[in-house]
Amino acid sequence: MDEPRRTAPLAELLPPMTEQEAAVEANRCLYCYDAPCLQACPTHIDIPTFIRKIATGNLRGSARTILESNFLGGTCARVCPVEELCEGACVLGKDHTPIQIGRLQRHAVDHVWQRDIEIFRKGEPTGRSVAVVGSGPAGISCAGELAKLGHDVTLYEKRELGGGLSTYGIIVLREPVEVAQRELRSLTRLGVEVRTNTEIRTRPDLQALLARHDAVFLAVGLGAVPAMGLVGEEHVTDGLSFIEASKLDPDHLHVGREVLVIGAGNTAVDAATIARRGADVTMVYRRGEDQMTAYRHEYEFALLEGIRYRFHTQPIRVLSEHGRVTGLECLRVELGGLDASGRPTPILVAGSEFVLPCDQVITAVGQEKPALAVELGLETEKGYIRVDDDLRTSAERVWAGGDCVRVRGSASTVMAVQDGKLAARAIHADLTANAPTTTITVTPSVTGEVNHG
Amino acid sequence: MADLSIDFAGIRSPNPFWLASAPPTNSGAQIIRAFEAGWGGAVWKTIGAPVLNISNRYGTLSVYGQRVVGLNNMELISDRPLEVNLREIAEVKRLFPDRAVIVSAMVESDPRAWADIVRRIEDTGADGIELNYGCPHGMSERGMGAAVGQVPEYCEQITRWVTSVASIPVIVKLTPNVTDITRPAQAAVAGGANALSLINTINSVIGVNLDTFELTPSVGGKGSHGGYAGPAVKPIALHLLSAVATTPDVARAGLPISGMGGIQTWRDAAEFLLLGATSLQVCTAAMHYGYRIIEDLTDGLSNWLDDHGFASVRDVVGLSVPRVSSFGDFDLSSRVVARIDPDKCIRCNLCYVACNDTAHQCIDLHDPAGIRVDPGYDERVNGKAVADGRPQPVVREDDCVGCALCAGVCPVDACIEMVSVPSGRESVTWSQLTREQPAVTQDWAAMERYREEVGIDIH
Numbered sequence: 001m002d003e004p005r006r007t008a009p010l011a012e013l014l015p016p017m018t019e020q021e022a023a024v025e026a027n028r029c030l031y032c033y034d035a036p037c038l039q040a041c042p043t044h045i046d047i048p049t050f051i052r053k054i055a056t057g058n059l060r061g062s063a064r065t066i067l068e069s070n071f072l073g074g075t076c077a078r079v080c081p082v083e084e085l086c087e088g089a090c091v092l093g094k095d096h097t098p099i100q101i102g103r104l105q106r107h108a109v110d111h112v113w114q115r116d117i118e119i120f121r122k123g124e125p126t127g128r129s130v131a132v133v134g135s136g137p138a139g140i141s142c143a144g145e146l147a148k149l150g151h152d153v154t155l156y157e158k159r160e161l162g163g164g165l166s167t168y169g170i171i172v173l174r175e176p177v178e179v180a181q182r183e184l185r186s187l188t189r190l191g192v193e194v195r196t197n198t199e200i201r202t203r204p205d206l207q208a209l210l211a212r213h214d215a216v217f218l219a220v221g222l223g224a225v226p227a228m229g230l231v232g233e234e235h236v237t238d239g240l241s242f243i244e245a246s247k248l249d250p251d252h253l254h255v256g257r258e259v260l261v262i263g264a265g266n267t268a269v270d271a272a273t274i275a276r277r278g279a280d281v282t283m284v285y286r287r288g289e290d291q292m293t294a295y296r297h298e299y300e301f302a303l304l305e306g307i308r309y310r311f312h313t314q315p316i317r318v319l320s321e322h323g324r325v326t327g328l329e330c331l332r333v334e335l336g337g338l339d340a341s342g343r344p345t346p347i348l349v350a351g352s353e354f355v356l357p358c359d360q361v362i363t364a365v366g367q368e369k370p371a372l373a374v375e376l377g378l379e380t381e382k383g384y385i386r387v388d389d390d391l392r393t394s395a396e397r398v399w400a401g402g403d404c405v406r407v408r409g410s411a412s413t414v415m416a417v418q419d420g421k422l423a424a425r426a427i428h429a430d431l432t433a434n435a436p437t438t439t440i441t442v443t444p445s446v447t448g449e450v451n452h453g
Numbered sequence: 454m455a456d457l458s459i460d461f462a463g464i465r466s467p468n469p470f471w472l473a474s475a476p477p478t479n480s481g482a483q484i485i486r487a488f489e490a491g492w493g494g495a496v497w498k499t500i501g502a503p504v505l506n507i508s509n510r511y512g513t514l515s516v517y518g519q520r521v522v523g524l525n526n527m528e529l530i531s532d533r534p535l536e537v538n539l540r541e542i543a544e545v546k547r548l549f550p551d552r553a554v555i556v557s558a559m560v561e562s563d564p565r566a567w568a569d570i571v572r573r574i575e576d577t578g579a580d581g582i583e584l585n586y587g588c589p590h591g592m593s594e595r596g597m598g599a600a601v602g603q604v605p606e607y608c609e610q611i612t613r614w615v616t617s618v619a620s621i622p623v624i625v626k627l628t629p630n631v632t633d634i635t636r637p638a639q640a641a642v643a644g645g646a647n648a649l650s651l652i653n654t655i656n657s658v659i660g661v662n663l664d665t666f667e668l669t670p671s672v673g674g675k676g677s678h679g680g681y682a683g684p685a686v687k688p689i690a691l692h693l694l695s696a697v698a699t700t701p702d703v704a705r706a707g708l709p710i711s712g713m714g715g716i717q718t719w720r721d722a723a724e725f726l727l728l729g730a731t732s733l734q735v736c737t738a739a740m741h742y743g744y745r746i747i748e749d750l751t752d753g754l755s756n757w758l759d760d761h762g763f764a765s766v767r768d769v770v771g772l773s774v775p776r777v778s779s780f781g782d783f784d785l786s787s788r789v790v791a792r793i794d795p796d797k798c799i800r801c802n803l804c805y806v807a808c809n810d811t812a813h814q815c816i817d818l819h820d821p822a823g824i825r826v827d828p829g830y831d832e833r834v835n836g837k838a839v840a841d842g843r844p845q846p847v848v849r850e851d852d853c854v855g856c857a858l859c860a861g862v863c864p865v866d867a868c869i870e871m872v873s874v875p876s877g878r879e880s881v882t883w884s885q886l887t888r889e890q891p892a893v894t895q896d897w898a899a900m901e902r903y904r905e906e907v908g909i910d911i912h
């Protein structure tokens with residue numbers, strides 16, 4: 001490969017909009033009534049209203065409109081697959097160009113962040129206390145909404161930094177580390193106590209939380225990265241760890257010159273995109289182009305980045321010499337009948353072994369189901385924590401949301417934010433329905449019962 | 454290709470587009486460039502009494518990002534020495550004998566002063582004189598400009614002073630800052646004017662600065678009204694043009710009218726022609742984009758004439774004037790309803806909210822199965838596919854009063870059309886009705902009986 005090594009900096013890919021750019025784009029919005037973008041957004045941000053506020057120069061009001069529906073408006077503005085959601089539903093998309101809703105949203109939220117404005121205040125204290133476990137998007141969302149309603153919230157995070165996937169798993173090209181940290185700062189200013197390096201691992205841990213708090217919201221994400229069963233798998237770089245290193249310690253990120261990425265989901269594309277900053281990158285996928293789980297726009301973005309694809313290829317062995325990767329041995333795959341997921345079953349072609357030379361293999365084949373669910377004694381559904389429409393788990397006073405309950409729909413940041421919001425609403429309803437009462441005196445002859453309603 | 458040339462009270466120009474008397478016609482060097490760009494004529498920025506200008510002078514109105522929808526100016530007439538202007542006028546006319554060179558003038562209300570300026574203008578070889586009776590600021594306080602145009606008697610007298618000594622055509626430029634523009638128009642006719650032009654700028658305050666609380670424009674912290682022009686004033690100009698064009702005295706005298714006020718494109722120009730303008734004056738559009746706009750003005754107008762089978766621009770002048778009518782003569786039985794083309798509709802539902810909130814509540818939302826639904830959404834449904842199941846606005850034609858608000862707010866061209874439908878009632882105008890049944894205009898019970906009798910249902 002004679003192409004020069006790419007050394008593009010690891011920075012946010014889309015530039016911020018200038019005031020002028022935002023004003024022109026905002027004025028292009030039709031201000032639809034009962035707008036499809038609003039409906040398409042999983043958090044149902046009143047998009048026409050926030051865009052109109054940009055057009056009228058009411059940036060602070062615009063940010064309020066966004067953040068009232070979505071506490072993580074700054075994150076979602078950057079990571080949402082807008083082509084599949086709001087922008088995909090824009091009425092101008094049919095024979096024109098949809099409004100750049102994501103970038104406008106970022107413009108409005110950045111406006112208040114740059115001025116260090118906080119939109120919300122902690123609500124009147126209710127005297128109730130909630131534990132939120134996991135500080136990813138679902139956890140931050142739930143904690144923020146509860147604090148706005150006046151509840152005391154403690155946010156528990158097992159890692160050193162809060163933010164979950166926003167901090168560790170979304171590539172810098174889309175969301176720099178500072179964004180989730182800024183959202184966490186808003187939380188602490190609402191009085192939320194953030195306890196990092198604190199893991200909830202066992203049933204007694206959960207019982208202890210329930211003893212200290214009136215309710216618990218679990219936003220624990222998914223489980224470990226599964227082994228692929230490759231021979232020589234110890235030489236493989238895990239995609240999520242690779243992305244994490246690219247965000248937190250980019251100066252020491254090891255990237256080969258000839259990189260293979262196994263998988264075809266969004267994380268695989270992300271890992272490939274990072275590797276592509278310095279290497280020739282080929283993605284290896286056992287099925288075909290039509291079966292990729294990555295969003296179409298992500299796939300097309302990867303092609304534009306110069307990432308190559310090798311479909312119908314099943315890796316079986318990582319080849320190495322003296323601990324250094326030298327290639328990936330693969331089998332050719334033919335596609336058979338549809339499997340349970342509705343996709344064609346890959347059938348390995350015996351004797352079709354071939355070697356793809358490379359000096360690094362990165363895998364991104366998904367994460368396991370949340371093992372914690374069973375550990376905590378919660379009912380599960382296909383391995384995910386089972387919840388009802390209000391995100392209530394099988395355990396008393398325990399709610400859950402985000403990827404750990406994502407048995408239906410796509411696991412995405414914005415869906416997690418909505419879970420956090422809906423759970424907060426349900427928790428609030430529950431807590432206020434059983435508000436502590438100290439002043440009621442009851443005449444026993446009337447009912448004999450204390451009605452805390 | 455249609456012939457764009459005109460003859461305006463004896464003033465000839467290769468096309469009907471003249472730069473109006475304003476900053477774009479401030480100097481010979483500018484007008485030479487404008488003529489090189491293709492302008493058919495120019496009305497020289499008003500010359501006359503000595504003045505001093507102020508800084509700053511313009512305020513602009515932006516509407517949702519569209520700049521210069523309106524332009525307000527507090528600039529006075531030419532502040533260049535009279536001699537310099539006169540010398541340059543002569544030079545421009547010598548260089549461009551085929552273009553219309555008209556000189557706008559404004560002097561003290563003294564017949565000798567007017568006679569003097571008329572003589573000096575004629576000495577330049579200019580094709581005509583335009584009397585500035587409209588300047589709404591700075592000059593009116595000195596008894597000139599609008600101070601003349603607003604008083605029909607002064608208007609007639611000064612016009613007579615000028616026409617009695619002038620040998621070239623005299624155009625009287627009317628101010629819109631009056632209650633009834635036809636009265637100064639008639640006064641100008643009585644004073645012997647050869648032509649009229651309208652409108653001058655409209656009194657306006659463009660805005661207030663929300664940080665300093667100063668008016669815009671601000672002259673050392675103080676503000677005042679100025680003269681308003683630009684696209685925003687076009688509808689007012691069209692109205693005043695139609696009023697003057699249908700004034701019997703003006704029509705009888707056969708005076709040509711030079712129309713202006715917000716002409717930005719050839720489309721605007723064609724509308725002015727149809728309502729009776731023979732020549733067209735442009736200022737704000739040139740101040741926004743430069744002289745180069747003349748290319749599309751002439752090209753577009755020519756193509757439009759060709760498309761409609763007109764050989765000459767002269768053929769369309771006043772074609773719409775016979776349609777200028779009034780409420781009393783409208784057919785009360787004429788009925789139109791809105792019809793939405795579902796294939797063109799993009800489901801922005803702006804028509805729905807406009808009709809439902811502010812008009813006559815006759816647009817429903819239908820889901821893809823044709824069932825009437827209320828606006829709103831299911832909180833647990835999301836994704837771009839919501840656009841596919843989105844309800845479609847449908848007009849309940851029986852209840853539609855044909856107000857056309859929906860067609861006005863629809864962002865898609867020709868998606869909502871106002872369609873003529875039979876009302877089932879005999880034609881009758883308000884004037885006829887009030888002659889034949891005067892009771893209906895005075896008594897609600899009589900009106901109700903009449904409605905019932907002819908089948909008018911107000912919901």
